[in-house]
Amino acid sequence: MDAITSLFAGFETALTPINLLWALVGVTLGTLVGVLPGIGPALTVALLLPVTAKLPPVSAFIMFAGIYYGGMFGGSTTSILLNTPGESSSIITALEGNKMARKGRAAAALATAAIGSFVAGTIGTMLLTFAAPAIAEIAVQIRPEAKFSLIMLAFVTISATFGGSPLRGLISLFFGLCIGLVGTDLQSGQARFTLGRPELLDGIEFVTVVIGLFAIGETLYVASRLRKDKASVIKLEGNAHMTREDWRRSWKPWLRGTALGFPFGAIPAGGAEIPTFLSYTLEKRLTKHPEEFGKGAIEGVAGPEAANNAAAAGVLVPLLTLGLPTSATAAILLAAFQQYGLQPGPLLFVTSPDLVWGLIASLYIGNVMLLALNLPLAPVWAKLLLIPRPFLYAGILVFSTVGVYSLNNSVFDLVLLAIFGVIGYGMRRFDFPVTPAIIGVILGPTAESFFRTALQQSNGDYSTFVRQPLSAFILFIVALSLIVPAVLKARRQSAVG
Amino acid sequence: MPDPVPPAVSLPSAARRPISVPDLLVALGVVLLGLLLLIGTNQIATSGMNTVVGPRVFPLIVSVGTLLLGILLTIGVLRGHRAEPAMEEDTDPNAPVNLAPPGLILGGFLLGTLLLQPLGFVVGTAVMYFTVAFAFGERRYGLMAGVAVVVALITYLLFTRGLGLTLPAGILKGVL
Numbered sequence A: 001m002d003a004i005t006s007l008f009a010g011f012e013t014a015l016t017p018i019n020l021l022w023a024l025v026g027v028t029l030g031t032l033v034g035v036l037p038g039i040g041p042a043l044t045v046a047l048l049l050p051v052t053a054k055l056p057p058v059s060a061f062i063m064f065a066g067i068y069y070g071g072m073f074g075g076s077t078t079s080i081l082l083n084t085p086g087e088s089s090s091i092i093t094a095l096e097g098n099k100m101a102r103k104g105r106a107a108a109a110l111a112t113a114a115i116g117s118f119v120a121g122t123i124g125t126m127l128l129t130f131a132a133p134a135i136a137e138i139a140v141q142i143r144p145e146a147k148f149s150l151i152m153l154a155f156v157t158i159s160a161t162f163g164g165s166p167l168r169g170l171i172s173l174f175f176g177l178c179i180g181l182v183g184t185d186l187q188s189g190q191a192r193f194t195l196g197r198p199e200l201l202d203g204i205e206f207v208t209v210v211i212g213l214f215a216i217g218e219t220l221y222v223a224s225r226l227r228k229d230k231a232s233v234i235k236l237e238g239n240a241h242m243t244r245e246d247w248r249r250s251w252k253p254w255l256r257g258t259a260l261g262f263p264f265g266a267i268p269a270g271g272a273e274i275p276t277f278l279s280y281t282l283e284k285r286l287t288k289h290p291e292e293f294g295k296g297a298i299e300g301v302a303g304p305e306a307a308n309n310a311a312a313a314g315v316l317v318p319l320l321t322l323g324l325p326t327s328a329t330a331a332i333l334l335a336a337f338q339q340y341g342l343q344p345g346p347l348l349f350v351t352s353p354d355l356v357w358g359l360i361a362s363l364y365i366g367n368v369m370l371l372a373l374n375l376p377l378a379p380v381w382a383k384l385l386l387i388p389r390p391f392l393y394a395g396i397l398v399f400s401t402v403g404v405y406s407l408n409n410s411v412f413d414l415v416l417l418a419i420f421g422v423i424g425y426g427m428r429r430f431d432f433p434v435t436p437a438i439i440g441v442i443l444g445p446t447a448e449s450f451f452r453t454a455l456q457q458s459n460g461d462y463s464t465f466v467r468q469p470l471s472a473f474i475l476f477i478v479a480l481s482l483i484v485p486a487v488l489k490a491r492r493q494s495a496v497g
Numbered sequence B: 001m002p003d004p005v006p007p008a009v010s011l012p013s014a015a016r017r018p019i020s021v022p023d024l025l026v027a028l029g030v031v032l033l034g035l036l037l038l039i040g041t042n043q044i045a046t047s048g049m050n051t052v053v054g055p056r057v058f059p060l061i062v063s064v065g066t067l068l069l070g071i072l073l074t075i076g077v078l079r080g081h082r083a084e085p086a087m088e089e090d091t092d093p094n095a096p097v098n099l100a101p102p103g104l105i106l107g108g109f110l111l112g113t114l115l116l117q118p119l120g121f122v123v124g125t126a127v128m129y130f131t132v133a134f135a136f137g138e139r140r141y142g143l144m145a146g147v148a149v150v151v152a153l154i155t156y157l158l159f160t161r162g163l164g165l166t167l168p169a170g171i172l173k174g175v176l
Helices: A002-014 A017-035 A041-052 A057-081 A088-139 A144-161 A166-181 A206-224 A244-266 A273-286 A299-322 A328-339 A353-374 A378-384 A389-408 A411-429 A435-457 A469-496 B021-042 B057-078 B100-119 B121-135 B141-162
Strands: none
Touching (some): A002 A017, A017 A041, A041 A057, A041 A328, A041 A389, A057 A299, A057 A353, A057 A378, A088 A273, A088 A378, A166 A435, A166 A469, A206 A328, A206 A411, A206 B100, A244 A299, A299 A353, A389 A411, A389 B100, A411 B100, B021 B057, B121 B141
């Protein structure tokens, strides 16, 4: 089989000592930033982009992949040991996992999360190994009209369909699109929205936007309403480990969680949040211990954690085969590809097989490393939660400054960073999700380019988007994704009122 | 902990709530952004081009979209909708909002930015570090100053020596 041969070649790339080292650096950093509040995998990859410009792309992506998977593992540690969840996809883990930890079962909760993440990550990566080349083969024939429509689908599902408020999600998306417009138009050479500043002719670096909205915005927001009482971190005695009974109750939820998570990650459906909720509901229905749910049921940690990680693997399918990111971290990985002059999409498997297969192989390796890092070293990671917040957030700000300043050695960029920080504060205060803005900044220029290519091929006939069958079908789904949630909401409200 | 929120916010009926001024300002801000984008779109030069799709088309779509979404948001706010502040790991949803710390952080950041080139990277970022720690309520000044300088120094050495980037040395030129 082709995929197997390619995968073996990928392992040859990933198993060189230097690349193993980068994988180790990646998973360690990923776990670290996953555990720490205020900084996550999306932000970390963005911060490292200017730094890694000199690395060979394969090594850089092996490290990024480690950060991506590591962030998921680390996030569960925080949600189990600390009483508040970090990312929305670990809300469920916090729900049952924290209850378990409070009952003195922290070790078992951490173990089922880590082993479940490993199982789901590995199965997810296998599915990716076989699905991605198959999809890439079909995707080569997709025309620009349909590519544009696919981006519209990602835009709408990420910002409107699954968020709390579609209107606020769309406003966030359009804000991102505006930022993406700034700079010189590559096709006509005209300056757009540069306000006469020469610094803006090259456009606004998305790294500045990402770090401003995430890191600076978060720091300002947390400072404005800081938790005064000490966050109660649960003490962990010894390693993360499970009893035979825990294994017996965990393995089925792991597999079911994986089955739910992977497809949800692979379709542009807004990331890992939905499958974790679905997995939790499913486990609650199937369990033989319903009385434990809400009080610390191990199934309620095992299933959602597996779903979360399988979704993370699933997200890589549209990213690698179509160049379509469906989460903030995936969007930043896409931008990382573009920094190296690579365009993710079906052709990537033909033009850079070393890179793609080295990356996929490193995911298997990273998963093993993460299991080894997270089971015995759980108490070490738990200690990180005790870092005093003033020193933690001050450090995040300093690293953000280095990351942005080293882009162009420009003070102007730092002023932009402050502006985006204030906007990021406002978005948190006024309930605008940040991810759609990031997707808008990164995918907006690509969307415009497909839009214009399609129209040039049709001589300016706008109906080309609905006459090309695949494009029309995707646009139909786009319309449904906008209308159906609104209708459902209206019906729910009229039923209540 | 008693509820510190003013009574106007905690009224149960969603439909009868008074209009929230901050929410209204944000909504009008989005409308304004849409209008400014429209003006900006009109200023993009298109003369002497015979391309099928000029550089104005996509910006026009984005501007009109932003404007419409802003109008929708304004209508919602005028009907009493308001945003719920986000939940984060280290925030307390019941804590009274205090804008002094973020203001301080921003001030420290801009001061550090100004000092970055004349006095050097280490001084600039140490100033930033110190202000953030202060704004987050830390008051052990000696410890803060010490950690600030050490973090700034390590970062500088890591990025210049380790990763080969150029950062301004400033007053420490020759020492480092």
